[in-house]
Every structure is written in C-alpha cells, then in structure tokens.
Amino acid sequence: MKNPEVGASRRLDGLLEAALAREARLWKVPVFKNGSIQGADISSFQHQEMxxxxREMSQLFQFLPETFALGVGVLNRLLSSVKAQPKYLKCIAFTSLVLAAKINEEDEVIGSVKQLVVLSGCSFSTAEILRMERIILDKLHWDLYTATPVDFIHIVS
Known part of the structure; x- marks a missing residue:
C-alpha cells in the first residue's frame, strides 16, 4: 500500500525544483556599480523610486501582489538586458506592470491601456505604451513569467 504523504512530498519537491530551475534560468537583476545600473545612467535611487x-500603481489599479512582483521582475530583467535611459524609466516601469497584469489579472480587473494611463496620471500615450510593450517582449524573448516569492508560497500552501 502506497503512502499518500510520500507522493505529495515528491510532487511538492518536483514543483519546487521546477520553479527553482526556471528562476535560475530567467532571473536577472540589474547590477549596480558606483551608484548606478551598470551600462546605464539609471541610479539606484531612481530604480528604488520606480x-x-x-507599488502605488499596483495598489491604485487593485492588482494582485503577484502582479506587482512580476512587474518588478520584468522591469529588472529588462534593465539588466539593455541600456535604458532615465527619461524612459517610468514608461518602462509602467509597461512592465501592464504586461504583468495581462499575465496575472482577470480581464475585468485590467482596464484598457488608455484607462490605466489616465488613472496613473502619467503623460504617456497609448501608442508609447504599446511600442514599449513590443520592445520589452522582444528583448525578453516573449518569456515574461518568472517565479516570484509568491509562487513559492502558493506551492507550499
């Protein structure tokens, strides 16, 4: 007779190993050197502000914590992959959150890109956000989803 707890334990081990392997393969963070992101003019202070x-935008839009975590992950992966200029940082950050919402949120929660821009108080146009979406997707090879700490909590709970 098989012990069901052993099977559940093996399944949990498999899920955690798969999530860790994906994280190791995809997770990148910007490297800060002399107070700014290596290869860019973005300071650690600007990064922290973003x-x-x-977080404020995620709360304003009533997104899940998972969406915020994924948005930060997308932002960090992009900043570690390309030379971004500070004048585009807010647009990159906003678009990262929008892309994360498209992955994690229910369609009813996300409004249109135009509505999100208006709610945020930003001066981006819808065309700028859509253009930035294409850039981010291209630079990250359309593979946006990475394991977040929240994913690990869901696996073990």
Missing part, C-alpha cells in the same frame, strides 16, 4: 511607484 519600484515604490510601481
């Missing part, structure tokens, strides 16, 4: 602003 993370805090993304």
């Amino acid at each position: 993370i805090l602003w993304l």
